[in-house]
Structure formats: structure tokens, C-alpha cells
Amino acid sequence: MCPANFLWLDFRRNLSTPGLFHLLLPGHDVRNLEHPCDATPYIQACPPYFLCFEFDFPNASDLAVLQQTKRQHPELPLLMITESHSESLAVWAFRSGVWDYLVKPLTAGDLNRRIETLADLCLERPPGDLRLPRHASMPCSVQLETPREISQGHKTLLARQFVESHFAESVRLSVVAMHCHMSESEFSRVFKKEHGHSFCEYLLKFRISKACESLADPSIQVKTVAFDVGFNDVSYFARTFRRYTGATPSSYQQVLAMKIPASFHSLQPAATLSNPI
Structure with missing residues (x-):
């Protein structure tokens, strides 16, 4: 289980349908925020180990929040989840300091494994050191022609x-x-x-x-x-x-x-x- 607390920022357009937050395993220490204009008050109130941004297809104002958050809190790793298969968006994300970039659809297993991996890396940091270990580097290239979760076993x-x-x-x-x-x-x-x-x-x-x-x-x-x-x-x-x-x-x-x-x-x-x- 993930003992590291984190923030989940939900920027999906249609909040009437469940996002990926509901796939998280019970026991995660996580707060879910819907369309926050500024995450800083929540970060200051209870400093998280990392942040998760969930989008369907982000617009300019959504991405501006992500950029602003990273500038104000450069020590926090950002996990970005989107429905977009755009390679240019992925390149933009990594250049903006996103630690990892995931494309939907995601299974509950895939999502929780990625969350726990990031949490473990955060918890490995020495006290007072807010940087991730060096081996937690971002991918140097992104392949988004098809979602990584789709295997040959998918019939469609x-x-x-x-x-x-x-x-x-x-x-x-x-x-x-x-x-x-x-x-x-x-x-x-x-x-x-x-x-x-x-x-x-x-x-x-x-x-x-x-x-x-x-x-x-x-x-x-x-x-x-x-x-x-x-x-x-x-x-x-x-x-x-x-x-x-x-x-x-x-x-x-x-x-x-x-x-x-x-x-x-x-x-x-x-x-x-x-x-x-």
C-alpha cells in the first residue's frame, strides 16, 4: 500500500462520470480536488509527497495550472494522466517537468502500480531532501501511436x-x-x-x-x-x-x-x- 500522502487534481470536463480516482486501492492517503485554480493552499495545509493531474483532453487554462504548480513547487513530482494520444502534448509535459505521463485507458492494476512506484521513490529520499533519486529519471522518448495499455490480447x-x-x-x-x-x-x-x-x-x-x-x-x-x-x-x-x-x-x-x-x-x-x- 502507498503510505505517502498525495493530491489528486481532477481536471476532466465531465465530472458526472467517474475518473480514475475511484480505481485507487483503499488505504491511499489521498485528497481529491476538482478543477482547483490554485493547488498551493492545499499543498501548504498538508504537504504531499507528489501530485497527480488527471485530464481528459486538457485546454490552455488547465495546463497553465500544471505549469504554475510546478514553478511554485519544483520539489514535487507530477504524474500526468490524460486521454490524449498526442506526442506533442507528451513532449510539452516532460519539458514542463512532469515526472511521468500516462495515457488512458488504464487498468486499476496499472494505475496503482505506478502510484506505488512513485510513492516508494519519494519515501526513499533522505530526510530534508525533496529530490527524487537519480534513477527516477523521465523517459527520453515518448511513443504514443497506441496506448501502452493495449496489448495484442485486446480484441478491438x-x-x-x-x-x-x-x-x-x-x-x-x-x-x-x-x-x-x-x-x-x-x-x-x-x-x-x-x-x-x-x-x-x-x-x-x-x-x-x-x-x-x-x-x-x-x-x-x-x-x-x-x-x-x-x-x-x-x-x-x-x-x-x-x-x-x-x-x-x-x-x-x-x-x-x-x-x-x-x-x-x-x-x-x-x-x-x-x-x-
Whole structure:
């Protein structure tokens, strides 16, 4: 069990559904904070050994909190968990001082092992020394083409690969199910069991993430982005984008142009959808 106390900072957009916090084993000495603008008061009240930041697809203000926290408390290791598969976001995270970067989906076993590893490293530090041991170095490279938790045993991995190749096209559940050698009903059941959400949700999330990457270009038109990522209705794209990011595509594009460092061009929002587009 993890005897080191820590803070869990939940920056997910949809807090009505459980995040990864509920997967922590009983006995962890952890406080859960939802969308804190400043973690410093909580850190000062009961100094933690480390911090965990959970995101779905972070926006600029979310990441600003992480950066500010690291600047104010450089001695605290940060564990960042996100649903984004963006390599540029991972590079940004490590450059910002994140100790480790995890991509969802995560199993309870994977999450608790990582928490306990970090806790053990923190507890190994001599009294008064707030640095991690030297062997706790950050990865020098990041591979995010597919989540590290997906193994060859996952029956629906082919579906994710299909979306990566065909997300800009009309993606039909029947075609993807056949690609995975299953009936539609079996595929839907297995995909949700393996990934924690429906295939339709995953498809829309992937498309929105690609849209955010494109919107990092200040010269591209929103209409072009919508069509490029598989939407055939610009108004629906704009409504969906705003619903899950809190901003219109145009304003999001402007924020990226004004506030996001050149080294980071891939802020990606969460989204849901009941039927494929």
C-alpha cells in the first residue's frame, strides 16, 4: 500500500462520470480536488509527497495550472494522466517537468502500480531532501501511436487502428465490427468492456482531437477543419466542439494563436456521440 500522502487534481470536463480516482486501492492517503485554480493552499495545509493531474483532453487554462504548480513547487513530482494520444502534448509535459505521463485507458492494476512506484521513490529520499533519486529519471522518448495499455490480447485494437486510418471518412459500426471479425452487438459489447466507453464515443473524441491539432494553424478555416476530420455539418461540428470544450472552434483557434507556446500545438477536448457520423 502507498503510505505517502498525495493530491489528486481532477481536471476532466465531465465530472458526472467517474475518473480514475475511484480505481485507487483503499488505504491511499489521498485528497481529491476538482478543477482547483490554485493547488498551493492545499499543498501548504498538508504537504504531499507528489501530485497527480488527471485530464481528459486538457485546454490552455488547465495546463497553465500544471505549469504554475510546478514553478511554485519544483520539489514535487507530477504524474500526468490524460486521454490524449498526442506526442506533442507528451513532449510539452516532460519539458514542463512532469515526472511521468500516462495515457488512458488504464487498468486499476496499472494505475496503482505506478502510484506505488512513485510513492516508494519519494519515501526513499533522505530526510530534508525533496529530490527524487537519480534513477527516477523521465523517459527520453515518448511513443504514443497506441496506448501502452493495449496489448495484442485486446480484441478491438483493430478498430482503433481503423479509426486512425479512416476517421475523415464515413465510419460505420457494421464495417468496423466486420473488420474485427465480430457481429455489431458483440463488437459494441466488447469495445465498451475493453475501453470503458462506446466505439461511437471514441470515434468522436478522435475526430475532435484531430480538429484541435488542425486549429493550431491560425490560417485554416473552421469549415475546412470540420470536413477534414469527418464532420459533414459545420454547425453540428461547432456545437459539439463548444459543448465539450467551452469554446467555439474560432475562439479556440485564437486562444492557441495567442497563448500556446510554439512547442505545443495539440490541446484536445473530450467529447461523446451516440451515433457515428
